[in-house]
Amino acid sequence: MSEASEREEAVRESAESAESAAPDVAELQRRITELEDRWRRALADLDNLRKRVSRDAERVRAEERARAAAEWLPVLDNLERALEHAESDPASIVEGLRAIRDQAQDVLARLGFPRRDDAGTVFDPARHEAVATLAQEGVPDGTVLHVVRPAYGDGDRQLRPALVVVAREG
Amino acid sequence: MSEASEREEAVRESAESAESAAPDVAELQRRITELEDRWRRALADLDNLRKRVSRDAERVRAEERARAAAEWLPVLDNLERALEHAESDPASIVEGLRAIRDQAQDVLARLGFPRRDDAGTVFDPARHEAVATLAQEGVPDGTVLHVVRPAYGDGDRQLRPALVVVAREG
Structure with a gap:
């Protein structure tokens, strides 16, 4: 049974049990046995899915590693x-x-990690690591003068920050 | 409640309901409401886990790609x-x-994909792609004489087969 139809059935049967004004004990016990069985099956499905998730994660990782290496x-x-x-x-x-x-x-x-050219941008500690500062006439304080080692990627997808030389007030 | 303790409780309560010889209707209906609730919660957990799995797969892939690229x-x-x-x-x-x-x-x-040196091994179509054959005295038929382009990895983890020159009967 699909998950959606199981849910619909849960709602429908819940409504039915509320309607029946005079249920007999045998009928109620049958219903209890059935619900216990369904509950236990849902827990077992959950257990199996959890196990599959941890197996699949390693397979997905290995596939992605192979794809990146092949490039x-x-x-x-x-x-x-x-x-x-x-x-x-x-x-x-x-x-x-x-x-x-x-x-x-x-x-x-x-x-997904293009080379970034940061020369001329404003120094940003999330994207740059200053290895030196240099006074240069006419260049505003905090400008990236020179990239010693480039960054690859940007934002959440930045592999590493750029190593830069930054302008300071003379 | 942990999954293991839920399962134990399911078994225990099932045993209890079998023991009680003369259950009253109100008690049975309380039990039905409780089981319906538990069943529905288990289905909701299953639903949430399924959704999380598909989100996580993309995240795991992106992380692995970043790790391989950073290398x-x-x-x-x-x-x-x-x-x-x-x-x-x-x-x-x-x-x-x-x-x-x-x-x-x-x-x-x-x-996980070391360079493989196949020179001198016996030709194996799963690991080699012959680009030429060459008669060479004293070398058994089917011996890999020369690797034109090396393979990386092996078995299930082979990124590509080696391109090779193979010995044939003169």
């Missing part, structure tokens, strides 16, 4: 290829390395 | 650093590139 395989393949070329011709690989860097940033963006 | 940030940082050095001194970066490759393979191993 990185082409980056790793290109790294290996760049390394093979680098050994024979180091000068040729700057372009290759740049392409791999872009590819790695694309992977993070697809996973 | 790659140091690799990306090193790639950016290698690129900065490469532009000024291309010859200096072969070592740096090799370190990044090793670091990326470590990340995949930590996520």
